[in-house]
Amino acid sequence: MPRRSLEEDFVRRLIISIFLIALLQGFGLLISLFIFLPWIERFLRETGSWKPYPGPEPVPRPMPRKPHSRSPNRGISLTDGLIFEAPKKLIQGAEALIKVGFRNRTGKSLRVSIDLSELALYGKLERRTLDLYLLPGEERSEYVRFVPSKVGKHALTVRVRSGPFMGKKAIEIEITGEKAGGNGLEALLSRYERVELIGEGGFGKVYRALRDGRWVALKVPHVLNERTGKLFLREVSIWRELRHGNIVKLHDANLTPYPYIEMELCDRSLEDLEKPLPAERVAEIAFEVAEGLKYAHSKGIIHRDLKPSNVLLRGSKPKISDWGLAKVLFESGTTTVTAMTPYYASPEQISPSRFGGVDERTDVWQLGVLMYELATGRRPFEGSDFVEVAGRIIMEEPRRPSELNPEAKPLEGVILRCLSKEKERRYGSVEELQRDLSGILGGKYREELKKSVGPSRSAYYAGQLFLLHLRLGDAKEALKYARDLLRYARGREREELEKLIEQIELRVEEGLPVPRELVEKGEVVVHGVGGNPSNCSHS
Known part of the structure; x- marks a missing residue:
């Protein structure tokens, strides 16, 4: 009720109260009401009927907010951060890896849940939901195994939630009835515009291939069985997560229509270089290889199989390749321990009962072998078969590099420390090794800068x-x-x-x-x- 109306009502009630008190005193209750009631009614009509104060006007209830797909921070869509990467074509009955994850582009930590249940309508899915916690600016993803069953092109929706917020992304997948058979390799190679065989080794063949205007390296391993096929997918999924300038980039990998790895094309490997190299160049290569290893070790990943053919060069930049493939090769039965000549194996890989298990210092040993070979043109431990080489690795000390090449003298102490039989006497980490290499490189660079x-x-x-x-x-x-x-x-x-x-x-x-x-x-x-x-x- 307005303030003015309240004041007028109060005045009316005050006047009537005074008047009634005066009547009661002069004439008594009953006589006063009988005589003056009509007059009181007329008075009230003229001055306005009194009404009780109705209380405050009701506040309208807010309309319920419609659910939306915007994130709580700066209106950034959850959909924009969703990661879903599947092979262009999925093969019915053939297991494939699908990358699922999220990029947190907000300034806050997020807890997201990714719903893949619609994908399960078209095949056997390892898991239907993926829950992730991400710091501001962080990207996280995982590989989910999927075995397609329904042939055809399918449209589905992948949903992502964070608290009350939701986003969704339309996805199209294609499942073919193509089977990997005797001509599976032919089917694989037919996907590329041009294919040239450029090498072959214990793991398989390597092709230079052109696809969608980009040259890539296509590595085709020897036929894998069911058990090692799963190991192959698991190992390459780890490699695919390694993103570093000194690590060969893995573009794609699968078992169908034939097992393959599609990766960054490089110019050559350390195996192709004419040796020995100047000490400065050896130190540069080793420092950059250590940079890639440092990144992998920070993620708990050890290479275990460093050798010249696994360190590729793009221009002059070294890049580490073949992460995890030695394990697949060994498990596949295409090679045996006694058939393999372990020139680059560490003592703990040959005799774990005596020297302990494999760890980051195993990669330090193998990098030491690489440096020895680059600086002298010879491997530190030679032999005609597995037993002879393995025996020398665990029993003998290598010749000093300077005896084979006097110009290798600046690197001698670094190399020999890497090649200590006991892990405790080697560099404890690749960072520690880099510090000693930087002393050699820094001195050379400063000298050249002055000149x-x-x-x-x-x-x-x-x-x-x-x-x-x-x-x-x-x-x-x-x-x-x-x-x-x-x-x-x-x-x-x-x-x-x-x-x-x-x-x-x-x-x-x-x-x-x-x-x-x-x-x-x-x-x-x-x-x-x-x-x-x-x-x-x-x-």
């Missing part, structure tokens, strides 16, 4: 010193050489380098570690600024 007269060479060595310390996590030294490199940067590269310097300065001031993302940015910037001048090129 450099042209801007191209100066930029190259300043860039290499910057990257060297950045990869070691030494932000203070990296900052020093980043500022040197700034002298040679122009245009967009200069802007990017200035931003990078600001980030490094902040980490120096706050004492923060150098993340891998910063190293990757540094590699891109150095490539743009310094390049690799022809008078600094490597084999």
